[in-house]
Amino acid sequence: MSQPSSNILADVINKYEAELTNDWKRTLTQVSVGTGLESELAQLCTQFLPLFSRAVQRAAQENINSTEWDEARNLLAEFSRLRARQGFTPTQTAMFIFSLKQPLFSLFRREFATQPAELADATWLSNTLLDQLGLFTVEVFQQSRDQIISRQQQELLELSTPVVKLWQNILALPLIGTLDSSRTQVVMESLLQKIIETGAAIAIIDITGVPTVDTLVAQHLLKTVAAARLMGADCIISGIRPQIAQTIVHLGVDLEDVITKATLADAFVVALQRTGATLSPTLKA
Amino acid sequence: MTSDVQIPSAMPLYTDDDVVRVRAQVRQFAVEIGLSLVDQTKVVTAASELARNTLRHAGGGEARLQILQRENMRGLHLAFSDRGPGIADIGLAMTDGYTSGGGLGLGLGGAKRLVDEFELTTEVGKGTTVVIIKWKRF
Ligand SMILES: Nc1ncnc2c1ncn2[C@@H]1O[C@H](COP(=O)(O)OP(=O)(O)OP(=O)(O)O)[C@@H](O)[C@H]1O
Numbered sequence: 185m186s187q188p189s190s191n192i193l194a195d196v197i198n199k200y201e202a203e204l205t206n207d208w209k210r211t212l213t214q215v216s217v218g219t220g221l222e223s224e225l226a227q228l229c230t231q232f233l234p235l236f237s238r239a240v241q242r243a244a245q246e247n248i249n250s251t252e253w254d255e256a257r258n259l260l261a262e263f264s265r266l267r268a269r270q271g272f273t274p275t276q277t278a279m280f281i282f283s284l285k286q287p288l289f290s291l292f293r294r295e296f297a298t299q300p301a302e303l304a305d306a307t308w309l310s311n312t313l314l315d316q317l318g319l320f321t322v323e324v325f326q327q328s329r330d331q332i333i334s335r336q337q338q339e340l341l342e343l344s345t346p347v348v349k350l351w352q353n354i355l356a357l358p359l360i361g362t363l364d365s366s367r368t369q370v371v372m373e374s375l376l377q378k379i380i381e382t383g384a385a386i387a388i389i390d391i392t393g394v395p396t397v398d399t400l401v402a403q404h405l406l407k408t409v410a411a412a413r414l415m416g417a418d419c420i421i422s423g424i425r426p427q428i429a430q431t432i433v434h435l436g437v438d439l440e441d442v443i444t445k446a447t448l449a450d451a452f453v454v455a456l457q458r459t460g461a462t463l464s465p466t467l468k469a
Numbered sequence: 470m471t472s473d474v475q476i477p478s479a480m481p482l483y484t485d486d487d488v489v490r491v492r493a494q495v496r497q498f499a500v501e502i503g504l505s506l507v508d509q510t511k512v513v514t515a516a517s518e519l520a521r522n523t524l525r526h527a528g529g530g531e532a533r534l535q536i537l538q539r540e541n542m543r544g545l546h547l548a549f550s551d552r553g554p555g556i557a558d559i560g561l562a563m564t565d566g567y568t569s570g571g572g573l574g575l576g577l578g579g580a581k582r583l584v585d586e587f588e589l590t591t592e593v594g595k596g597t598t599v600v601i602i603k604w605k606r607f
């Protein structure tokens with residue numbers, strides 16, 4: 185009876201696969217891994233166990249980086265990336281793997297009640313492997329999280345697009361990115377500030393780069409237009425793409441009091457006409 | 470025969486970033502089932518309204534996204550639920566221009582107009598769930 189411990193481990197898992205899957209699922213519902221995920225996790229347990237035992241059986245070393253572990257690692261990587269995107273914590277992600285230990289170890293204690301050497305081997309091996317797999321989920325989680333964060337920083341960066349002076353008395357504010365953060369407020373305020381500083385008569389707010397215009401974005405725009413008006417400047421909103429225009433109409437947002445133009449260039453033409461019309465008499469005089 | 474595809478779990482809605490994530494996922498599904506650009510924009514905007522309401526009026530909750538697969542059509546099934554204060558007067562809440570605090574009061578009515586099916590279930594003190602469906606037109 186001197187089987188390698190990897191075979192012993194795989195045999196036990198295969199033999200009690202159904203029972204172990206159920207115990208694992210039950211353990212998962214007890215540890216905090218996020219709400220409403222029962223069915224998803226249950227499915228993942230069922231998928232993971234056979235991959236785990238197959239890898240254990242085939243791999244020569246206690247190292248999850250070998251090719252025999254590819255399938256198991258891929259499944260976990262996919263799961264970890266999803267978790268990162270959904271905004272869960274690394275702990276909640278790794279708990280999925282770590283929570284297999286308890287049911288697995290109690291299974292060993294029962295199965296090897298009279299074989300202390302086997303018990304020790306199986307426990308040691310599975311403990312080593314599960315630790316590596318748990319850390320692997322954290323690693324993948326961290327990588328995806330970093331990607332998400334750098335993308336979000338990019339969005340913030342883009343949103344800080346400065347107010348530009350297009351012409352005498354004409355300002356433009358090209359907005360780019362998702363208008364969710366408090367930065368929207370900052371950007372809008374910087375436009376108002378610039379209107380005061382320059383005494384501009386017209387401000388063009390270009391929303392070509394804004395993917396979604398919902399009531400909150402609309403409200404920001406309307407408030408800015410109203411405030412600019414109080415300071416003596418008219419706003420033109422440009423870059424309203426056809427799909428956005430239709431959506432705004434269905435939402436019921438009233439932009440009737442606001443001058444809107446399809447493109448920044450169109451808006452600029454209107455702005456030139458308007459400022460020109462008020463300026464030319466004085467210029468001629 | 471139906472075989473719906475579901476994003477395996479609920480997406481949390483507790484921060485502005487969560488709203489952005491949900492919107493991005495809705496957009497991805499909308500593209501996946503082949504919605505036109507206009508319909509993509511409509512359903513993403515409706516989702517944005519409901520996600521924001523969950524955040525702003527109920528202090529948070531979750532979104533569940535699902536692709537519906539029917540014999541000859543596909544659709545997006547989106548559910549937003551919370552355990553917030555609930556809505557005492559649905560008729561009033563649905564009225565354009567009604568807001569209990571500082572909004573335009575267009576979110577609920579607007580979302581309904583932007584999709585094909587809209588169902589609001591609510592109980593005071595228990596919470597609110599809004600389900601919307603957008604079908605792909607052929
Ligand atoms: N999930 C919710 N829980 C509790 N109350 C809600 C919820 N969703 C909406 N309400 C109530 O219904 C009202 C109308 O919602 P609606 O989305 O139409 O407008 P709003 O959120 O106030 O403003 P906005 O136009 O920016 O969306 C809200 O002001 C709020 O009182």
Ligand SMILES: [Mg+2]
Pocket residue numbers: 399518521522572575576577
């Ligand atoms: Mg709202």
